[in-house]
Amino acid sequence: MAEKTTTVTNLGLSLIKQGKRVIIVDANVTTPNLSLHLGIPFYPVTLHDVLRGDVDATEAIYEHESGLKIIPASLKTDDMAETGIEKLYSVMLNLLGRADIIIIDAAAGLGKEALAAINVADEIIVVTNPELPAVTDALKTVKIAEQFGTPVRGIVINRYRGLKHEMSIENVQHMLEKPIISIIPEDIAIPRSIACKIPVVKNSPSSKSSKEFRRLAAQISGSEFVEKEGNWFERVFGWMV
């Protein structure tokens, strides 16, 4: 899994723009980075407080200036010893009815945190790169999800450059035996947007990666994907909603 948080923020914001109520949960409880992507490193109430049973999940929902609703994780090292991640399922239950779609930003690898996220999800999307080590990790995730009985909706291939040394889309699909639902190109607009702490679909709406995130969101929400060309003013100044 790679580039998960980038995918989560941009998919989430695109779904909101398509009319869905979305909450993103940072379930990366030991090395969280969702709030860093969004530029708010400190939140008074976090998922850690919810998992400890100190507050209700609804009290840890924040609305970012981009319109994203998030439940952040704590960046404090003191909070990392006992995370209570096994209670993630009850957090999800408390959020029922609050959103049409809850996106869980999972931890890397297949440690306790990642497994908890795979276990509680209704379905998972595996994000990978077109390189053998990344796809091998993705395969493990797919297998674990199958063991847990969590359906894999599909694979997102991120940082695709179409170079000779990369794995081909066909090979990735063949190895993972799941549908490739999105191919996000390598795009300088993404690190730039992270530096600005604004998801790329808002920061550079006309970038090639933004278009692909919107297409992925339309596929997930079941809406038709129509990109209007826009006049020169909209093309220059972007997404003016």
Ligand SMILES: Nc1ncnc2c1ncn2[C@@H]1O[C@H](COP(=O)(O)OP(=O)(O)OP(=O)(O)O)[C@@H](O)[C@H]1O
């Ligand atoms: N399509 C892309 N083109 C160029 N750079 C990208 C692209 N997608 C992501 N990146 C870069 O990759 C880096 C890692 O992305 P991200 O933080 O989303 O990964 P992650 O899987 O959430 O990592 P972690 O496992 O640490 O949580 C970021 O610095 C981002 O700028």
Ligand SMILES: [Mg+2]
């Ligand atoms: Mg991340």
